[in-house]
Amino acid sequence: MSRKLTIALMASVAILSAGGMAQARQAAPATPYYSVDTKMADIFADPAARAVLSEFFRKRGEAAGQPEAPPEEQAATAELIKGLSPRELAGFPQANLDEEALKALGEALAKVPAPTASATGAAPGAH
Known part of the structure; x- marks a missing residue:
């Protein structure tokens, strides 16, 4: 009788645990594809993120109050910063990125869906 009770308790715990894990999976938000830690080259490669x-x-x-840079200057800057993430870029005063700006940028980037392989020429998740 004791063995049957033990098996029943173990089965109950397993069922409850499985239900709890399913709820935890549903409650956990999806990890965004892009963030302030994504390299600029990866952001530039996706037209939507760019x-x-x-x-x-x-x-x-x-x-x-800064005028928009001409395309040539923008291209040169992009080449210079492509190996940095926005968070790393924030270390430079010229970037005009404080914590509040980084948070706003992170929220905006998080809304961009992962690119498809055809959009970037690379496999999804290769950032």
């Missing part, structure tokens, strides 16, 4: 980044910095520059 558009979010461009719009973010355009608005930041506009708010700071």
Whole structure:
């Protein structure tokens, strides 16, 4: 009788644990594909992420009273910073990225879905 009780208790615990794990999986938010720790080259490679980044910095520059840089200057800057993440870039005063700005950029980037292999030429998740 004791063995049957032990087996029944173990089965109950297993069922409850499985239910709890399913709830935990449902409650856990999906990890965003892009963040302020993603390298700029990976953000530049995805047109949707690049558009979010461009719009973010355009608005930041506009708010700071800075004129938009010509395309040649933008390309040179992109080449220079492609190995950095926005968080690393924030270490440079010229980037105009404080903690509040990083948070806003992170929230904007988190909304960009993962690219498809055809959008970037690379396999999804290869950032």
